[in-house]
Amino acid sequence: MNFTNEQLERYSRHIILDDVSVKGQEKILNSKVLIIGTGGLGAPAAMYLGAAGVGTIGLVDGDTVDLSNLQRQIIHSTRDVGKPKVISGKESINLLNPDVNVVTYNERATSQNILEIIQDKDYDFIIDGTDNFPVKFLINDACVMLKKPFSHAGIIRFQGQTMTYVPEQGPCYRCIFQNPPPPDVVPTCQQAGVLGVMGGIIGSIQASEALKYIIGVGDLLTGKLLTYDAKKMEFRKIDIHEDKNCAICGETPTIDQLIDYELNVCG
């Protein structure tokens, strides 16, 4: 691949890194990452992947930008309030880096569209930046079915956690959490609040995992649940394991169709 002078300049800090170099930057420029949810987690992940030069970034989100988003969803600005998040996201990424082909899916991910969306550009890596459990399980199941690696994450109050699923290389989300909790049992950010920057910390880690996977360097969070407590200033990496009885990735899976769990939608 021939880099333009501008690209050599733009990505110079990657190119001089031994573990990236021209070959690695080429991989990044040819890669395709799908980000489901352009909110607290998806926003910083999308910005950093855009800055890195990921060739194709897919953004999935059916919401419009709300004022209360701006405390943490730094891909959007005050002038974007009322605009579809994926459009605002695309504009921000391309302002930063015109090299990136941003594909927008202005819809919520459901059992009816998620497989088609993932296969639309045959994305290499998926980032779960979503904010509810039904869709987190949906993303997990879709990625297991399509044999796609993905990063799971969640944040609340002063805490966050993330893990990376790579097919055949460790547990999936269902191995650990089996099923979504009933609606209204686990507090949401809307109910409990979240320190805005938590999305930045954890979302950036998700982007880092995607880049490491693409370049082929370092240790991924496969078989690890990384938890972060900002108040205690403590990261923990907990060993987690594949469940051979897992309903989707185990030896005898019982799930063969995607599920739209009951979604308690806030009015």
Next chain:
Amino acid sequence: MKISVNGKETILDNGVTIKELLEKEYVEMQEYVTVQVNENIIPRDSYKTHIIKDSDTVEFLYYMGGGSN
């Protein structure tokens, strides 16, 4: 006996069940926490019967979803 709970060394009497440990550690929403003992996720309906053993490594793993309903 000594066990590890969420990375911290904890002294425990013999014969303590997971349910009793959750209570001792003031875990909220006990019906929805995932408990891993050594390498195994323990089924929730076994919390009242599964006995913690000496040197067990116990992790409480929580649902963390974010966002809105």
